[in-house]
Amino acid sequence: xxxxxxxxxxxxxxxxxxxxxxxxxxxxxxxxxxxxxxxxxxxxxxxxxxxxxxxxxxxxxxxxxxxxxxxxxxxxxxxxxxxxxxxxxxxxxxxxxxxxxxxxxxxxxxxxxxxxxxxxxxxxxxxxxxx
Numbered sequence: 441x442x443x444x445x446x447x448x449x450x451x452x453x454x455x456x457x458x459x460x461x462x463x464x465x466x467x468x469x470x471x472x473x474x475x476x477x478x479x480x481x482x483x484x485x486x487x488x489x490x491x492x493x494x495x496x497x498x499x500x501x502x503x504x505x506x507x508x509x510x511x512x513x514x515x516x517x518x519x520x521x522x523x524x525x526x527x528x529x530x531x532x533x534x535x536x537x538x539x540x541x542x543x544x545x546x547x548x549x550x551x552x553x554x555x556x557x558x559x560x561x562x563x564x565x566x567x568x569x570x571x
């Protein structure tokens with residue numbers, strides 16, 4: 441990441457593993473690299489931290505995280521926003537306080553069972569929704 445974007449692209453394009461990919465996959469990865477490089481520094485840091493967290497997870501945790509992200513992505517936009525706000529509220533809480541809040545009347549009245557399960561899973565794994 442210390443390299444300038446053009447040099448990153450050149451190195452990627454020279455990588456034998458990258459070159460063995462189909463052209464559409466190569467283009468997709470180049471687009472993702474360009475998108476990453478266009479982000480502000482704080483967003484890049486968040487992305488890198490999320491990637492490092494994911495790499496440290498066990499295979500089972502990675503599978504659970506993928507499932508949670510898929511559930512999150514399938515939510516309508518208004519629900520995504522609501523779940524993201526609730527996650528930010530819950531993530532810094534100790535587990536017992538978090539579980540009390542997730543089971544509270546406030547959360548039962550404002551979030552569906554699926555949303556509460558999603559929030560519980562996200563906070564248990566300490567994964568942040570990706571937009």
